[in-house]
Amino acid sequence: DVKVTQSSRYLVKRTGEKVFLECVQDMDHENMFWYRQDPGLGLRLIYFSYDVKMKEKGDIPEGYSVSREKKERFSLILESASTNQTSMYLCASSLLTGQGLNQPQHFGDGTRLSIL
């Protein structure tokens, strides 16, 4: 079974803090993703990565950055946390897409982040 592990299930931080969310997958997946999910807004893609040291902006990258130094680990960074970044953050991974049959994304348990 695919295992995607997010470092924290719940996290409380203060405005202006630099926040790190960590994600590790154990299935040698090339692709990794960070989403946030808010009531009524669905899943929104923040950043994704197709390879080590590679990153691409998603739909809402403002206020966030990412790091992928190793294939199994993808970190999301809130440079200066703000209250509007209070949300559920979800990490996902998948095998390389393309070549016809595209592989599904598998999710971690999520991190519920509160910025006070």
Added chain:
Amino acid sequence: QKEVEQNSGPLSVPEGAIASLNCTYSDRGSQSFFWYRQYSGKSPELIMFIYSNGDKEDGRFTAQLNKASQYVSLLIRDSQPSDSATYLCAVMDSNYQLIWGAGTKLIIKP
């Protein structure tokens, strides 16, 4: 703007009946289609994926794909209270980007 549309619900179905969840998509070049289940406060869990026109069955779940009409459905037979959740449809478009629907909330009434 490529879109995936789902009725937000809630869809209320009696226990033991068939629940039918629908999803339409705008990109005619889409190739891969996924259904996820999400319980309240939890992360999405993959239920099924389908690539070809027609039906794909897995236990009580059947995914149906009609590319000509650009819709994909999920049928849940013999619905159980534990099936109560939000069901997310996701479509991989012609640029290999995964487009998510907003989800349909399903309630199974005992």
